[in-house]
Amino acid sequence: MKSLYKIIENSIFGKTPTSELLEEAFQIKKNIFGNKITYSPKVFIPLTTMCRDKCSYCTFVKSPSEGGTYLTEDEVRAIVSAGSEAGCFEALFTLGDKPENRWDNAKTQLNEFGFSSTHEYLTHCMSLVNKDFQLFPHANPGLMSSDEIVDFKRVSPSGGIMIESFSQNLFSKGMPHFATVTKSPELRIATLENAKENKYPMTTGLLLGLTNSKEELIEDIAQLIKLIENNIAIQEIILQNFRAKLNTRMKFNAEITNDLFLRIIATTRIFAPKHISLQVPPNLSPDINKYLKSGINDLGGISPLTIDWVNPDHLWPNLDNLKNSVETSGQILIKRLPVYPDFIKKDWINEEILEKINNIIDTDGYPINNE
Numbered sequence: 001m002k003s004l005y006k007i008i009e010n011s012i013f014g015k016t017p018t019s020e021l022l023e024e025a026f027q028i029k030k031n032i033f034g035n036k037i038t039y040s041p042k043v044f045i046p047l048t049t050m051c052r053d054k055c056s057y058c059t060f061v062k063s064p065s066e067g068g069t070y071l072t073e074d075e076v077r078a079i080v081s082a083g084s085e086a087g088c089f090e091a092l093f094t095l096g097d098k099p100e101n102r103w104d105n106a107k108t109q110l111n112e113f114g115f116s117s118t119h120e121y122l123t124h125c126m127s128l129v130n131k132d133f134q135l136f137p138h139a140n141p142g143l144m145s146s147d148e149i150v151d152f153k154r155v156s157p158s159g160g161i162m163i164e165s166f167s168q169n170l171f172s173k174g175m176p177h178f179a180t181v182t183k184s185p186e187l188r189i190a191t192l193e194n195a196k197e198n199k200y201p202m203t204t205g206l207l208l209g210l211t212n213s214k215e216e217l218i219e220d221i222a223q224l225i226k227l228i229e230n231n232i233a234i235q236e237i238i239l240q241n242f243r244a245k246l247n248t249r250m251k252f253n254a255e256i257t258n259d260l261f262l263r264i265i266a267t268t269r270i271f272a273p274k275h276i277s278l279q280v281p282p283n284l285s286p287d288i289n290k291y292l293k294s295g296i297n298d299l300g301g302i303s304p305l306t307i308d309w310v311n312p313d314h315l316w317p318n319l320d321n322l323k324n325s326v327e328t329s330g331q332i333l334i335k336r337l338p339v340y341p342d343f344i345k346k347d348w349i350n351e352e353i354l355e356k357i358n359n360i361i362d363t364d365g366y367p368i369n370n371e
Contacts, residue, residue, distance in 0.1 A: 011271070012217070033277075039300060045306075050099035053096070055180055079305075091126075138338035139156065146198060153199075166220050167216045196231050201339050205238030208241050235340045238279045238280075238300065239265055239268060265280060269295025289325050293329050337365075
């Protein structure tokens with residue numbers, strides 16, 4: 001019996017035409033998810049741009065001297081209120097990982113707000129969103145302990161942490177994760193295990209293009225599939241293509257080619273557990289039309305109000321144009337919540353949040369107001 005590594009290698013780099021791979025992946029997607037392509041209407045809340053890491057490809061993070069700071073509670077409320085008026089369902093909190101462990105300025109600002117940690121402040125902000133607005137919080141705070149996930153489950157229906165890559169080579173001097181504290185795949189897998197233990201739905205995925213090694217790319221896909229097979233808390237995987245950004249050390253790095261990216265997506269759909277939702281961010285691909293029949297069933301969060309703070313050079317697609325593209329592909333574009341329908345159950349969702357969710361969804365688990 002072939003190893004998973006060999007199977008993935010033959011699929012991505014073998015002789016099967018890309019068109020045949022895409023057709024197989026698309027048929028699997030249709031069998032599981034029908035003709036739906038989902039997205040989450042959201043507002044993007046950059047709770048803090050400070051971080052204890054400094055990855056080579058990141059423009060989101062700023063040191064205190066560069067203007068790194070926390071949003072105030074009033075600023076959070078203003079963003080969420082505007083999102084509520086615009087019909088959003090998700091309040092996406094994006095932030096650096098525990099910056100108070102590196103920056104005294106972060107500790108000082110948290111103390112001025114009346115909090116001892118970023119975790120405590122984030123939990124508070126998610127709680128106020130949950131209580132005062134119709135949106136649902138979803139956060140990507142980095143590494144999370146079991147106790148922290150228990151806190152997050154109390155105030156939000158789901159969370160996320162990207163693996164990015166399983167490669168240890170990325171921690172070598174001159175590589176993207178050199179001298180980072182939190183990007184260890186083992187630590188990130190441990191966070192996902194904590195979510196599994198506490199039945200907290202999680203999104204994870206890969207940042208494709210951090211390594212140009214064929215072997216490491218194959219290993220990334222194989223390890224991701226094994227991870228999904230062994231962790232029932234993973235509701236969705238994101239396959240995100242690296243985009244080179246100005247003002248970073250990786251500004252001249254090559255980006256993954258369109259054909260290779262399509263083959264990776266199709267291969268993941270074909271060999272990953274069939275229930276898993278597969279997302280490709282629509283603002284990072286030059287022509288999203290090429291990906292609508294590649295095996296994906298989701299386009300992630302799209303905001304009518306806020307920019308993509310992690311990829312600010314890449315604008316969200318126009319929703320009317322996107323809807324037309326999806327319909328041209330023979331599918332329909334519908335809204336979803338940050339938590340997927342299969343996880344809308346009392347074991348997985350806090351009772352108060354579950355009641356809030358059940359008040360706005362149909363029998364399939366999607367928002368009733370889906371225009």
